[in-house]
Amino acid sequence: MPNRHSPDVVIIGAGVVGAACAYYAARSGLTVAVVDRGPVAGGTTGAGEGNLLVSDKEAGPELDLALLSTRLWRELSAALPPETEYEPKGGVVVASDEPALKALRSFAEDQRAAGVTAAEIPADRLAELEPHLAPGLAGGFHYPQDAQVQPAQAAARLLAASGAALHLGEEVTAVLRGPSGAVRGVRTARRELLAPAVVNAAGTWGGEVARLAGAHLPVLPRRGFVLVTEPLPRVVRHKVYAADYIADVASGSAALQSSAVVEGTPGGPVLIGATRERVGFDRSLSTEALRRLAAQAAALFPVLAGVQVLRAYHGFRPYLPDHLPAIGADPRVPGLLHACGHEGAGIGLAPATGVLVAAALTGAEPPLDPAPFRPERDYGPADPVPPQEQQS
Ligand SMILES: Cc1cc2nc3c(=O)[nH]c(=O)nc-3n(C[C@H](O)[C@H](O)[C@H](O)COP(=O)(O)OP(=O)(O)OC[C@H]3O[C@@H](n4cnc5c(N)ncnc54)[C@H](O)[C@@H]3O)c2cc1C
Numbered sequence: 001m002p003n004r005h006s007p008d009v010v011i012i013g014a015g016v017v018g019a020a021c022a023y024y025a026a027r028s029g030l031t032v033a034v035v036d037r038g039p040v041a042g043g044t045t046g047a048g049e050g051n052l053l054v055s056d057k058e059a060g061p062e063l064d065l066a067l068l069s070t071r072l073w074r075e076l077s078a079a080l081p082p083e084t085e086y087e088p089k090g091g092v093v094v095a096s097d098e099p100a101l102k103a104l105r106s107f108a109e110d111q112r113a114a115g116v117t118a119a120e121i122p123a124d125r126l127a128e129l130e131p132h133l134a135p136g137l138a139g140g141f142h143y144p145q146d147a148q149v150q151p152a153q154a155a156a157r158l159l160a161a162s163g164a165a166l167h168l169g170e171e172v173t174a175v176l177r178g179p180s181g182a183v184r185g186v187r188t189a190r191r192e193l194l195a196p197a198v199v200n201a202a203g204t205w206g207g208e209v210a211r212l213a214g215a216h217l218p219v220l221p222r223r224g225f226v227l228v229t230e231p232l233p234r235v236v237r238h239k240v241y242a243a244d245y246i247a248d249v250a251s252g253s254a255a256l257q258s259s260a261v262v263e264g265t266p267g268g269p270v271l272i273g274a275t276r277e278r279v280g281f282d283r284s285l286s287t288e289a290l291r292r293l294a295a296q297a298a299a300l301f302p303v304l305a306g307v308q309v310l311r312a313y314h315g316f317r318p319y320l321p322d323h324l325p326a327i328g329a330d331p332r333v334p335g336l337l338h339a340c341g342h343e344g345a346g347i348g349l350a351p352a353t354g355v356l357v358a359a360a361l362t363g364a365e366p367p368l369d370p371a372p373f374r375p376e377r378d379y380g381p382a383d384p385v386p387p388q389e390q391q392s
Pocket residue numbers: 012013014015016017018019035036037038039040041042043044045046047048049050051052053170171172173201202203204205209223224225226273274314315316317318339340341342343344345346347348349
């Protein structure tokens with residue numbers, strides 16, 4: 001039985017998505033507890049690069065979510081401490097030949113109709129934006145709305161600002177349900193946390209948490225590697241990537257895909273991300289993935305060919321087969337809400353997700369139509385993983 005100390009909502013997951021849900025739920029007047037089996041940002045959030053992109057999203061529900069998030073991140077940057085490292089640096093997408101440029105033009109036209117700012121940059125003016133870009137490109141587009149945060153800091157600062165009770169190092173082993181089937185809290189090894197609502201913000205492990213509550217959610221891991229170079233003077237000013245990256249993001253293929261996104265950081269190292277492949281939770285190093293990323297980055301910025309890579313790291317994106325996150329109340333289990341499955345865009349999409357979850361919790365009018373993100377939708381089939389690549 002909930003008592004007067006019970007929170008209004010328990011959020012499972014202290015990644016950036018759980019943190020944003022906690023922040024906006026608290027701002028809506030709810031009392032919140034957040035439970036994570038590890039530390040803050042110990043899941044995929046700690047492996048993300050922090051790109052807040054509209055440039056890579058085709059017109060549609062995900063872009064709408066990204067545009068709302070872009071606005072919210074800007075507001076948050078004023079409300080959160082500078083350690084969040086919000087940087088509205090903008091993105092540059094380049095095309096290597098005329099057909100690729102034509103495709104980018106039509107992609108950008110649809111995005112503009114949805115509210116994106118995208119300016120075509122002729123080949124002879126690309127160097128004004130990025131002096132070290134390879135010569136011979138056909139042209140590109142500048143997306144001033146693309147920005148950046150430091151993901152782990154963002155999660156920590158959002159949680160601190162929410163005032164939520166934090167229970168770290170506690171794995172949720174059961175989602176408690178009453179006689180009617182409605183959720184009534186969660187169990188960890190240390191306690192039962194009772195609440196009339198539970199939010200599944202468990203990222204790549206969202207399918208397992210859904211199962212604990214008796215619901216099905218087909219979240220799968222999609223591995224990504226990132227290269228980090230030695231510190232350099234600012235040779236890359238924006239987020240820069242080739243047009244092929246957009247096709248990689250939209251693809252559901254299990255096979256290795258890579259198309260480098262290159263960006264400088266205030267500290268000096270250049271980040272080169274990120275590959276995509278569905279190999280389960282395989283943590284072994286893939287030299288092929290790293291080799292491809294390095295070659296593509298050097299093709300975009302020849303100056304990088306002679307630079308040392310200091311380290312590489314990887315993470316597992318929470319992938320749903322139709323590439324949209326699951327956000328909102330699950331009608332199959334009263335009191336259960338989901339906020340997971342954001343694949344390679346969870347940092348960017350976190351604030352809008354938090355706002356939608358807060359609206360679902362309080363019954364407020366959501367700022368955009370949440371229907372495309374319904375957790376109980378038909379996700380379609382996932383591209384099969386080749387048997388030799390399957391790992392536990
Ligand atoms: C290489 C790479 C680069 C990326 N770059 C970007 C980028 O530039 N921009 C972008 O927007 N996105 C990027 N992403 C994707 C982004 O990192 C994710 O979409 C986002 O971090 C997901 O956040 P989350 O809070 O949903 O999940 P997570 O951060 O994984 O948080 C889920 C939490 O749930 C906890 N948990 C799970 N099960 C339980 C349980 N039973 N009990 C208690 N706790 C539990 C976990 O410990 C974890 O802390 C990248 C991902 C990778 C791998």
